[in-house]
Amino acid sequence: MRAHRPDPPSARHDKACIHSEPLPHFVDDYLAYLYEVLPSQASLDGAHQYDDLLEDLNRAAIDGHVHALAGFGRRLHQIDPAALQRTERVEHSIVASNIEARMFELEVVRSWDRNPQIYAEALGTSLASQALFAYAPETERARRVVSKLRQAPRLVQAARDNVKECPGIFLKTGLEVWRGALKFVESDLPRAFSKLDDLHILGELADASTEASQAIHAYIGHLETDLSTRTKASFRLGRENFERKLKLEEGITLSADRLLAIALRELREVQDEFRSVAGRLNGGDPMRAWSETKEQHPEPGHLVRAAQAQVAELAEFLQRQSVVTMPEAEPVVVAPSPEFYRWAFASMWTPGPFESKPSRAYYYLTDADPVWPPERQQEHMRDFNFPTLWNISIHEVYPGHFLHYQHLRQVERYGNRHFSRPPLSLKAGPTTAST
Numbered sequence: 472m473r474a475h476r477p478d479p480p481s482a483r484h485d486k487a488c489i490h491s492e493p494l495p496h497f498v499d500d501y502l503a504y505l506y507e508v509l510p511s512q513a514s515l516d517g518a519h520q521y522d523d524l525l526e527d528l529n530r531a532a533i534d535g536h537v538h539a540l541a542g543f544g545r546r547l548h549q550i551d552p553a554a555l556q557r558t559e560r561v562e563h564s565i566v567a568s569n570i571e572a573r574m575f576e577l578e579v580v581r582s583w584d585r586n587p588q589i590y591a592e593a594l595g596t597s598l599a600s601q602a603l604f605a606y607a608p609e610t611e612r613a614r615r616v617v618s619k620l621r622q623a624p625r626l627v628q629a630a631r632d633n634v635k636e637c638p639g640i641f642l643k644t645g646l647e648v649w650r651g652a653l654k655f656v657e658s659d660l661p662r663a664f665s666k667l668d669d670l671h672i673l674g675e676l677a678d679a680s681t682e683a684s685q686a687i688h689a690y691i692g693h694l695e696t697d698l699s700t701r702t703k704a705s706f707r708l709g710r711e712n713f714e715r716k717l718k719l720e721e722g723i724t725l726s727a728d729r730l731l732a733i734a735l736r737e738l739r740e741v742q743d744e745f746r747s748v749a750g751r752l753n754g755g756d757p758m759r760a761w762s763e764t765k766e767q768h769p770e771p772g773h774l775v776r777a778a779q780a781q782v783a784e785l786a787e788f789l790q791r792q793s794v795v796t797m798p799e800a801e802p803v804v805v806a807p808s809p810e811f812y813r814w815a816f817a818s819m820w821t822p823g824p825f826e827s828k829p830s831r832a833y834y835y836l837t838d839a840d841p842v843w844p845p846e847r848q849q850e851h852m853r854d855f856n857f858p859t860l861w862n863i864s865i866h867e868v869y870p871g872h873f874l875h876y877q878h879l880r881q882v883e884r885y886g887n888r889h890f891s892r893p894p895l896s897l898k899a900g901p902t903t904a905s906t
């Protein structure tokens with residue numbers, strides 16, 4: 472998935488294998504390549520040299536990416552793990568799995584020809600990173616947004632060319648995310664750069680937004696009509712592919728049967744514990760206790776305020792109890808989810824570990840939509856009952872993903888560089904709790 476640019480593609484992955492190549496040198500080269508072909512991921516990591524680009528997801532670029540990854544795999548294979556230090560031997564294995572996982576995603580899972588959502592997320596996430604994180608002056612970030620918007624029709628065309636059939640659930644979610652991306656382009660971006668006083672850039676931003684909006688509108692129509700008749704594909708990976716995916720991405724080597732047995736055992740233990748605790752409440756009826764617990768939730772429109780209080784209390788608790796070191800950082804902004812990300816229950820958008828200066832992080836929560844009927848709003852908020860909301864805030868902010876990223880910035884090995892999940896999953900930027 473090579474970034475669109477006028478220069479010939481980089482050939483660094485085709486360089487001759489060097490048996491004595493140091494692993495750190497290989498890692499630097501590999502990550503530099505990934506940032507070149509995944510500019511949105513680079514930006515989220517805090518590497519901004521490709522911020523004016525969108526991913527190129529046309530078929531030729533995807534084939535080229537597979538070829539490049541195979542070349543990196545051959546290079547890494549020439550580095551003998553036995554000659555490395557103990558830590559580097561572990562890292563060698565991690566990098567090897569990372570390369571193989573990316574190839575597995577592109578060649579076997581093939582999300583790029585099954586799921587229209589990934590294209591919408593690529594666009595929305597790429598634009599949002601420029602609007603949210605003030606790593607550069609507003610004028611410079613606005614120019615990069617203009618450049619990305621100019622490339623949006625190309626990204627839309629790649630989605631149209633690649634996705635010919637898809638599972639129904641992928642179509643449903645894809646439509647939701649594309650509609651959100653459209654709202655983001657038409658409403659959120661103008662607000663994000665409303666204080667910009669450069670009339671020339673504002674004019675370009677308006678023109679580029681119109682171009683992008685027209686392309687997105689047309690593709691949404693295509694999804695609603697043409698593609699909606701071709702939704703018989705299965706979303707299932709199958710046992711073998713599922714086990715392979717877990718091994719490569721998570722390092723889990725257990726069989727699906729073993730994982731299911733563990734999950735069922737844990738479920739039974741949690742259910743037994745719940746019955747024991749709930750049995751001491753409200754007359755001993757566990758289902759009644761659970762039902763009443765779910766009714767204790769923020770009212771629609773008050774979710775952000777409730778989460779803000781939780782985040783403040785969690786930070787105070789960790790500091791007071793000295794549970795974990797709290798590196799100095801900008802305060803976390805708690806806010807409603809952007810339109811293009813309302814498919815997620817909650818998400819944490821944290822500046823990448825390569826950012827040269829502190830920048831604010833954003834903890835987004837998807838409140839009930841005021842246009843929904845009252846009963847649907849209440850149903851939505853029941854899943855944000857206070858115990859569940861505490862769990863989400865702990866997971867996403869303190870001591871979860873946000874604090875993890877602050878510690879990641881302290882890691883010195885390989886210049887703080889780290890490995891994301893395979894391309895197209897887009898999990899390495901914002902972390903999400905899906906509905």
